[in-house]
Amino acid sequence: MFSALQILTAVAVASINIVHGDNVGWVDYLGDNNQEFHDISLEWKEGSKVPNWLYGTYVRNGPGQHSFGSDRRQMNNWLDGFAKLHSFKFIGEKVLFSGKMLESNNYMASVKKGELVPQLTLNAFVDKEHDWNILEEGQIMAGMMEGTAFDNFNPMVWRFGEKDVEKGMYMAVTDSPSALRFNISDLSTMGLYLPKRIPFPTTGCAHPLREPGTDNTLWFMTKIDMLTGNKLVEIQRYKPSDSFDAPEVIASFEPAKTSIVHSFSVTEDYFILFMYPLDADPLEIMAKKFHIMEAISWKDNTDTDVYVINRNDGSVQHLTTQPMYSLHHANAYQINKDELVVDLCEKNPNALRDYLTVDKIFNPPETTDWKTVKSDEFSRWNINLVNSTVTKSLFVDSINNSFVNMLDFPVINENYRGKPYCYLYGNSLIDYTRTAIVKKDLCKEGGDKVWYRENHYVSETWFFPTPGESLPEDDGVLFTLVFDGELKQSYIMLMDAVTLESIAVSYLPVNIPWSAHGYLFPEAQF
Numbered sequence: 001m002f003s004a005l006q007i008l009t010a011v012a013v014a015s016i017n018i019v020h021g022d023n024v025g026w027v028d029y030l031g032d033n034n035q036e037f038h039d040i041s042l043e044w045k046e047g048s049k050v051p052n053w054l055y056g057t058y059v060r061n062g063p064g065q066h067s068f069g070s071d072r073r074q075m076n077n078w079l080d081g082f083a084k085l086h087s088f089k090f091i092g093e094k095v096l097f098s099g100k101m102l103e104s105n106n107y108m109a110s111v112k113k114g115e116l117v118p119q120l121t122l123n124a125f126v127d128k129e130h131d132w133n134i135l136e137e138g139q140i141m142a143g144m145m146e147g148t149a150f151d152n153f154n155p156m157v158w159r160f161g162e163k164d165v166e167k168g169m170y171m172a173v174t175d176s177p178s179a180l181r182f183n184i185s186d187l188s189t190m191g192l193y194l195p196k197r198i199p200f201p202t203t204g205c206a207h208p209l210r211e212p213g214t215d216n217t218l219w220f221m222t223k224i225d226m227l228t229g230n231k232l233v234e235i236q237r238y239k240p241s242d243s244f245d246a247p248e249v250i251a252s253f254e255p256a257k258t259s260i261v262h263s264f265s266v267t268e269d270y271f272i273l274f275m276y277p278l279d280a281d282p283l284e285i286m287a288k289k290f291h292i293m294e295a296i297s298w299k300d301n302t303d304t305d306v307y308v309i310n311r312n313d314g315s316v317q318h319l320t321t322q323p324m325y326s327l328h329h330a331n332a333y334q335i336n337k338d339e340l341v342v343d344l345c346e347k348n349p350n351a352l353r354d355y356l357t358v359d360k361i362f363n364p365p366e367t368t369d370w371k372t373v374k375s376d377e378f379s380r381w382n383i384n385l386v387n388s389t390v391t392k393s394l395f396v397d398s399i400n401n402s403f404v405n406m407l408d409f410p411v412i413n414e415n416y417r418g419k420p421y422c423y424l425y426g427n428s429l430i431d432y433t434r435t436a437i438v439k440k441d442l443c444k445e446g447g448d449k450v451w452y453r454e455n456h457y458v459s460e461t462w463f464f465p466t467p468g469e470s471l472p473e474d475d476g477v478l479f480t481l482v483f484d485g486e487l488k489q490s491y492i493m494l495m496d497a498v499t500l501e502s503i504a505v506s507y508l509p510v511n512i513p514w515s516a517h518g519y520l521f522p523e524a525q526f
């Protein structure tokens with residue numbers, strides 16, 4: 001499925017494997033797989049201890065297909081791969097496994113043509129000579145105006161609408177103001193949903209959240225008033241009865257600057273938005289031939305804007321703090337009305353453009369120094385609304401393990417969303433291929449735990465709380481997908497969330513390539 005360049009890099013990695021016994025199967029993990037299959041009953045490995053209280057449908061989203069046959073317009077960013085959904089229907093100890101490509105218009109047109117059709121992409125193509133011509137650029141521009149120039153929503157899934165298999169709007173989402181609906185039962189694509197076009201929506205957010213204590217969705221969009229040129233941030237609440245294009249607007253304000261923002265936090269009363277000194281200007285995106293990440297720019301010595309929006313009255317407080325960048329908020333909570341805590345997974349801002357380019361991801365370093373990357377360290381931000389201060393602190397590595405303080409893909413017990421919490425689960429990645437699952441104890445030193453296997457490539461987890469009242473926060477089971485590089489095969493794993501020990505494994509009949517995020521829909525029981 002890959003170009004000659006990628007096959008060559010694959011061979012290079014294979015020879016590295018022989019010398020170092022490292023990165024085994026990594027390139028296989030990156031292989032495309034657009035195979036469609038439905039409700040395959042999985043078998044747990046002998047000795048697995050599977051709780052009988054697992055219910056609902058977990059859906060994972062990620063790139064499944066990068067090539068359509070043509071040598072032209074080969075993608076240069078792994079995340080430009082077209083979205084494939086995988087679902088796991090939990091029925092007690094039984095699990096049904098399905099997979100299907102999301103059939104967006106741009107995907108289907110590219111399949112039909114055998115080559116990527118004109119659309120927005122993240123990065124420029126492997127061969128710059130293959131870029132869009134002037135006519136195709138006009139097509140993309142028209143698509144941007146009508147909201148169809150980008151429909152490859154591959155990182156995340158969410159339910160808008162009612163908590164009901166038939167009425168719920170199960171959506172693939174990304175940092176776009178639109179969403180692509182799918183059927184939670186068979187993963188078939190149900191069409192693109194657009195927000196209202198006035199004011200003109202420019203970006204959305206890949207990580208909506210539930211409003212604590214409700215089934216509402218909290219989300220935000222950036223918009224532009226085409227008459228005045230003013231940029232707006234719109235903080236939105238979708239009640240289950242709201243249609244996709246008519247949310248309640250909690251607050252609307254003009255930001256000090258626009259920014260690439262991928263997630264936000266909620267607390268009992270507040271919606272918290274960090275707007276970093278990293279942006280991709282729309283005019284620059286056009287100048288870079290509609291490749292978004294080629295247009296990003298980091299503004300040195302420019303503060304991060306922090307907006308704290310009171311969801312009860314819509315008031316907005318603007319604070320500032322040091323320049324920094326984070327893709328994923330982990331969680332936030334209120335110490336009291338005026339003092340808030342926000343936990344962020346920080347990232348080197350250049351990683352957005354460079355980390356997942358094919359030359360890098362297909363050629364991971366042969367050796368590693370196992371050091372925590374300072375720019376990627378997990379951090380805590382204390383906000384004082386009276387003093388208007390936002391101050392950063394770091395966590396101690398009290399178990400002497402490089403993985404524990406650079407976790408990303410943060411996951412918590414969702415019953416603690418927006419509330420004081422102690423346990424955070426995540427993936428920690430060193431030099432691409434040294435991947436670990438981490439349990440971070442935020443309340444006491446020495447409580448961190450790490451699960452690591454050489455040449456096993458982990459991905460995001462999901463926390464299933466044990467049913468019952470007044471149980472400890474970490475009483476539950478973690479679910480995750482792993483790729484076994486030695487066997488070149490994907491497997492699912494359940495872990496004891498207290499000890500981080502593996503308790504159940506099932507190897508999958510179809511491999512799942514490197515994927516992004518997933519979500520459990522407990523109401524989707526079959």
Ligand SMILES: [Fe+2]
Binds near residue numbers: 155206327328517
């Ligand atoms: Fe994300």
